[in-house]
Amino acid sequence: MSAYVVTIATLMVVQAIAVCGLNVIVGYAGQISLGHAAFFGIGAYSTAVLTTKLGISFWTALPLVIGISALIGLLLGLPSLRVREDFLAITTIGINFIVEAVFRYVPFFGGALGIGGIPRVMFFGVRLKGIPFFLLCLGFLVLVLLICWWLTRSWASLACYAIREEEAAASTMGISPVRFKLLAFVIGTAMAGLGGSLYAHYMQFISAGDFSFPISVGFLAMLVLGGMGTLWGPVVGTLILGILPELFRPLVDYRIFFYTLLLLLMIRFQPGGLLGENSFARKIITPLLKGLRK
Amino acid sequence: MLLEVNNIHVSYGDIQAVCGVSFHIEKGELISIIGANGAGKSTILNAVMGIFPPQQGKIIFKGQDITNIFSHQRARIGIRMVPERARVFPRLTVYENLLTGLYGLRNKLPVEERISSMYSVFPILEERKNQLANTLSGGEQQQLSIARALVSNPEVLLVDEVSMGLMPKLVDQVFGILEQLNKEQGLTILLVEQNAVASLAVSSRGYVLETGTCALQGSAQELMDNSRVKEVYLGH
Numbered sequence: 334m335s336a337y338v339v340t341i342a343t344l345m346v347v348q349a350i351a352v353c354g355l356n357v358i359v360g361y362a363g364q365i366s367l368g369h370a371a372f373f374g375i376g377a378y379s380t381a382v383l384t385t386k387l388g389i390s391f392w393t394a395l396p397l398v399i400g401i402s403a404l405i406g407l408l409l410g411l412p413s414l415r416v417r418e419d420f421l422a423i424t425t426i427g428i429n430f431i432v433e434a435v436f437r438y439v440p441f442f443g444g445a446l447g448i449g450g451i452p453r454v455m456f457f458g459v460r461l462k463g464i465p466f467f468l469l470c471l472g473f474l475v476l477v478l479l480i481c482w483w484l485t486r487s488w489a490s491l492a493c494y495a496i497r498e499e500e501a502a503a504s505t506m507g508i509s510p511v512r513f514k515l516l517a518f519v520i521g522t523a524m525a526g527l528g529g530s531l532y533a534h535y536m537q538f539i540s541a542g543d544f545s546f547p548i549s550v551g552f553l554a555m556l557v558l559g560g561m562g563t564l565w566g567p568v569v570g571t572l573i574l575g576i577l578p579e580l581f582r583p584l585v586d587y588r589i590f591f592y593t594l595l596l597l598l599m600i601r602f603q604p605g606g607l608l609g610e611n612s613f614a615r616k617i618i619t620p621l622l623k624g625l626r627k
Numbered sequence: 628m629l630l631e632v633n634n635i636h637v638s639y640g641d642i643q644a645v646c647g648v649s650f651h652i653e654k655g656e657l658i659s660i661i662g663a664n665g666a667g668k669s670t671i672l673n674a675v676m677g678i679f680p681p682q683q684g685k686i687i688f689k690g691q692d693i694t695n696i697f698s699h700q701r702a703r704i705g706i707r708m709v710p711e712r713a714r715v716f717p718r719l720t721v722y723e724n725l726l727t728g729l730y731g732l733r734n735k736l737p738v739e740e741r742i743s744s745m746y747s748v749f750p751i752l753e754e755r756k757n758q759l760a761n762t763l764s765g766g767e768q769q770q771l772s773i774a775r776a777l778v779s780n781p782e783v784l785l786v787d788e789v790s791m792g793l794m795p796k797l798v799d800q801v802f803g804i805l806e807q808l809n810k811e812q813g814l815t816i817l818l819v820e821q822n823a824v825a826s827l828a829v830s831s832r833g834y835v836l837e838t839g840t841c842a843l844q845g846s847a848q849e850l851m852d853n854s855r856v857k858e859v860y861l862g863h
C-alpha cells in the first residue's frame with residue numbers, strides 16, 4: 334500500500350471513531366449537535382499538551398484525555414436539557430466557535446501556530462507509524478463499535494429509544510431523560526476525544542483550524558449519509574465522504590458546500606441514511622445478498 | 628388516603644387551565660373525573676404524574692409530598708399513567724414497549740412472568756408481540772399503553788381518555804378489564820373521561836370538571852342521577 338493510501342485510510346478511521354461518538358448523541362439519544370469537532374479538538378489538544386509539555390506517553394495521557402473530553406461534554410450537555418432542539422443546534426455551533434477561538438488565541442495552546450512536535454505512539458518499544466499505526470486506529474474503531482453495539486442491545490438503548498420517540502411517555506415509565514441525555518453526551522464526546530487524540534499523534538502537528546465548524550458539518554454529513562442510529566452507518570458514511578474528495582479533487586475546495594448540500598438532500602429524501610430502514614440502498618443490496626446466499 | 632390532590636392551579640402562559648382543583652383517592656378505589664373538551668382533565672393528570680407540575684397546590688402520595696419530584700421518580704414509587712392517545716413507542720415492538728414499563732425493575736420483578744401476565748389480560752398483544760407498535764390499530768395501541776403501565780404492578784393507575792377513538796364495543800371491553808383489575812387485584816384507578824356513561828358505570832365515585840374547576844362531586848350513582856350531568860354528559 335502506498336503511503337498516500339495509508340494516510341487517507343488512517344484519517345478515515347480516526348474520523349469514523351469521532352462520527353460513531355456523534356451517532357451516540359444524535360442517532361441514539363436524538364440530540365442534535367453541530368459542534369462535534371470541538372470535542373475532537375479537545376481530545377487532540379489535551380493529548381498534545383500532556384505529551385509535549387508534561388512529557389508523558391500517549392498511553393498514560395489517553396485516560397486523562399478521554400476523561401477531559403467526557404467531562405467537558407457533560408458540562409456542555411447540560412444546556413441540552415433545558416433548550417429546545419433548534420436552540421441546541423445554535424448552542425453547539427457556538428460551542429464549536431468558542432473552543433476553536435480558545436485554541437487559536439490562548440498562547441498556552443500555541444496560538445495561531447498550533448502545537449507541533451507531538452510524539453508518535455510507542456507500542457512495546459516500537460514507534461508506530463504507517464500501517465502499524467493504522468492498525469492501532471482500526472483496533473480502537475473496533476472497540477468503539479463494540480461499545481455502540483452493546484449500547485444498542487442493552488436496556489440503556491431501550492431507554493434512549495423511548496426518550497427519543499416519546500419523551501414524556503418515557504419519563505412516566507421511570508426513565509430519567511436527564512440521565513440518558515447526559516450519558517449520551519459523555520459517551521459521544523469521549524469517543525470524539527479518543528479520535529482527536531489519535532489524530533494529533535498521527536499528524537504530530539495540530540492547529541485550531543483542524544477543529545473548526547466546517548469539520549463538524551462534515552462529521553454530521555458522514556453520519557446522516559451512512560444512517561443515524563445504525564451501527565455501521567458512521568463507518569459507511571465516513572468511507573464514502575473520505576474517498577469522494579480523493580477521487581474528485583475539485584470537490585476539496587467546495588467541501589463545505591458539498592457537505593451542506595448533501596445534508597439537506599439526505600434529510601429531505603432519505604432521512605434514515607444509506608443503512609436506515611427502507612432506504613433505497615437497502616432495497617438494492619438486500620435482494621443481492623439474498624441472491625448470493627442461494 | 629393513597630393520593631391527595633390539594634387545590635392545584637395550572638396555567639400555560641396566560642391560559643388558566645386548572646384553578647383550585649382538589650380530589651383524593653383511597654387505596655383500592657376506582658373513580659372518575661369527567662369533563663368536556665378543554666375542561667382541564669389531561670392537565671390534572673399531567674400534574675399528578677409530574678409532566679407539567681402545578682404552579683400552586685400540593686400533591687400527596689402515601690403521606691409524602693411529591694409536588695416537586697420528577698415524573699420518572701413518581702413512576703418509580705408506583706404512579707403510572709396511560710397517556711392521552713396511548714403514546715406507545717412507535718418503532719419499538721410490542722414486547723419492547725412492555726419491557727420499557729419494567730425499566731429499572733428487572734432485579735425486583737420477574738420480567739418474563741410480568742409480561743406473560745399482561746399477555747393473559749390482553750391476548751391480542753401476545754399475537755402481536757414482535758410487531759412494531761406503530762403497526763397496531765388504535766384500540767390495540769390503547770391496550771398496549773395500559774399493559775405498559777400495568778406491567779410494573781403500580782400502586783395507582785392514571786388513565787387519560789382511553790375510550791377516545793374506540794368503537795363502543797371495545798370501550799366496554801377495555802372498561803370491563805379495568806373494572807376487573809380493580810375488583811380482583813384491588814388496583815387503584817383514576818379514570819379521566821369525556822365518556823361519562825362508560826366511566827361512571829364502573830366507578831364508585833366521580834368528580835365533574837368544568838373549565839378548570841370542580842363543579843360537582845359525589846357517588847357515581849348520584850352523578851348519574853344529577854339533572855345537570857344528565858343534560859350535559861349523558862345526553863338526556
Ligand SMILES: Nc1ncnc2c1ncn2[C@@H]1O[C@H](COP(=O)(O)OP(=O)(O)OP(=O)(O)O)[C@@H](O)[C@H]1O
Nearest residue numbers: 639642644662663664665666667668669670671821
Ligand atoms: N401545552 C399547552 N399550552 C397551552 N394551552 C394548553 C396546553 N395544554 C392544554 N392547554 C389548554 O388548557 C386547557 C385544558 O386542556 P386539557 O388538555 O387539560 O383539557 P382536557 O380536559 O384534557 O380536554 P380533552 O377532552 O380535549 O382532552 C385547554 O383550554 C387547552 O387549550
Ligand SMILES: [Mg+2]
Nearest residue numbers: 668669711788
Ligand atoms: Mg385531554
